[in-house]
Amino acid sequence: MKRRMLYLEGASGISGDMVVASLLDLGADRAKLDHVLRSLHLEGFDYAVTRGRSHGMEGCDFHVRLAAEEHPHDPGHEHGALGDRALPRESRKTCCLRGRAGSPSTPLQAEAAILRAATEEHHHDHDAHDHEHDHEHAHDHEHPHEHEHEHAHAHGHVHEHDHEHAHEHRNLSDVHAVIDRGDMSEAARALAKRIFRIVAEAEAQAHGKPVDEVHFHEVGAIDSIVDIVAAAVCLDDLGLVDCVVTGLTEGTGTVRCQHGDLPVPVPAVLNIATRHAIPLRIGTAKGEMVTPTGIAIAAAIRTCGALPESFTIERCGIGLGKRDFGFPNLLRSLILTAGAEAEPEGLWMVETNIDDSTGEQLGLAMEAILSAGARDVHYVPCFMKKSRPAYLLRILADEDRLADVESAVFRTTTTIGLRRHRVSRTCLAREMIQVELPCGTVEVKRCRWDGGVMHYPEYESVKRVAEASGVDFKTVFDQAKAKAKAGAGS
Structure with a gap:
């Protein structure tokens, strides 16, 4: 049976906004996303969906704007520890973004709040990115950007009072309350909560506190809530249940945050990669390429760590990153179609007939065989020659655990010989x-x-x-x- 799957290719790392941009580029419904983000009733935000280029490669850019005081354009920017908010060295030609009350806001209105949130919320410095833009700007400095002004935007709820600011600290229960009031499918809601829990557990481990006692700076920021909810809604809209993540490329060096200089990968990324067994490849780029939000999304949806042996590519979506690493900074999300295949690892079935062991002895043997690394063990009654009652012991094992498993069988049973053969299986x-x-x-x-x-x-x-x-x-x-x-x- 043919099956469709999502493949996240993390050759340039991964961040939350890159995931959302790539999924929108794949065809996720922007109108549905706009409706869900409005329904969160978060104060003062807009988002822009634009077309841009990174070192000549075209893709989609997803950028959250926080409604704050006006701020003169600054050609530099700060980049957060999650890596999902960075101010480009550019001026964008964009449609007028308006809050719920209808008051106009300029394209650069949110930059001060983003900068403030970046410095307050476990953030560090990075270089500017290099999106190339298709139109000219009246600035005293040159911009290496091309940009097509195709935009979509969602409006936050801008009121005279009770604004939720980007620098507020929230715990996991507060974030869940925001998600619960959103008008989205239960599947999208559950996925968003799962992503947040993965980040929360990683941050709690890094700070040595229970999850419920940790106040999350970046997790609680409006832009991170928008990124994660947007990713969940887009993934649900595309309707793909299988996701392949073979590994993610991370940078080198250190990053500056409120706790001082931290090595890359930062603790939250390292904790998520360890807990969810996501391979990291260390590249040559200086700085952080994998963010906690990005790897948390990958961990939440990953169902397989290897590509099928053969497949066809249905569509490709490209999400642009904000940093300039000296090469295209992008995340490619591909929809693949593959037939049902056997397990990619070399699996073996090991068998033996035993007619002189008790059930209790075989129970102890099963425990030892599983401890040796077997995938599965079972035994069933059978009759051997001369109608002798016996047990057929069957063991499923990976090729690299085969020697240990066979040693455990000989050590804990009375058998003097084993049969083995390769097997294929289809796993849900x-x-x-x-x-x-x-x-x-x-x-x-x-x-x-x-x-x-x-x-x-x-x-x-x-x-x-x-x-x-x-x-x-x-x-x-x-x-x-x-x-x-x-x-x-x-």
């Missing part, structure tokens, strides 16, 4: 989510196939919650499955 895309119940937090495996979604609460997690709370196992299991099905997991 799956991810592990968490659902919050009154009695505790339960892990649920979410699997996708042919446009459908199935949920399977994890036995050990259900058992742990049932024992700790006194609620019976079946009730915990059923409640976890129902809540996951309703899209409440993160």
Whole structure:
């Protein structure tokens, strides 16, 4: 069966705004995105969707503007620790952006707020980017930019009072409250929360605090909320459940933030890459190429770490980055079509018949074989020659664990020989989510196939919650499955 998948090619790193831009370039519905961002009821923001070039390569740029005091144009800019906000060395010709109250704002109105947020919110310095623009500007300095003035914008709610400013600190519950009031699908809402939780857990680990006690500077910023919600809405609109991320290219050196100089990758990026097993390739560029928001999006949607052996490319979307690394700074998102294929790793089935071991002995053997790195182990009753009752032991293992697995079999069973052969298998895309119940937090495996979604609460997690709370196992299991099905997991 043919299946469609998304491939994020992170040769120039990844950031939240680059992801959104590439998905819009793939064809995600701008009108739907505009509606969702309006429904968040966040104060004072607009966004622009433009066409530009980075070292001659054309692509889409997604830029969030925060409504703030007027600010003279500054050819330099600050770049945040998440890398998702940077002021280009350019002046844009753009349509007039208006707040909800209808008051006009200039294209550069938000720059002071972005600069202030950048310096306050775990931010550091970077060089200017090099988008090339197709029209000239009346400035005293030259701009190496070309820019076509195709724009889309969404309006924040600009009022006389109670503005939510970019420098506010929010915790995860505050962010969830913003997401909950947005008019989006439950799938998009759950994905946005999952992305935020990944960033939150990484920041909490870096600061040595529980997630609920950490006040997030960058996570709580309006522009980051917009980036993550926009990415979730665009991904949901494209309807792709499989996503391939083979690795991301990171820069070198250090970055300056409120805690001083930090090495690249910054702690949050390093924590996410470690926890979610996302490979990082260290390139030659100086500075940060992978941001916490960007890698969190990749971690949240990644279902496979390898491309299929053969595929066709349906469409390609290009999202432009803000920095000038001396080469095209862009993220390519591709929609691929591939047939159902075997597991890309070399999998082996190891078998043996055993007629002189007890069930208890085989149970101990299973534990040892799994500890040796087997993917799966089971045994079934069988009859051997002369009608002797026996057990058929079967083990699924990766090629690089084969020697350890076979050693465990010989060490813990009475067999004197093994059979092995290569096997192919088709795996459904799956991810592990968490659902919050009154009695505790339960892990649920979410699997996708042919446009459908199935949920399977994890036995050990259900058992742990049932024992700790006194609620019976079946009730915990059923409640976890129902809540996951309703899209409440993160």
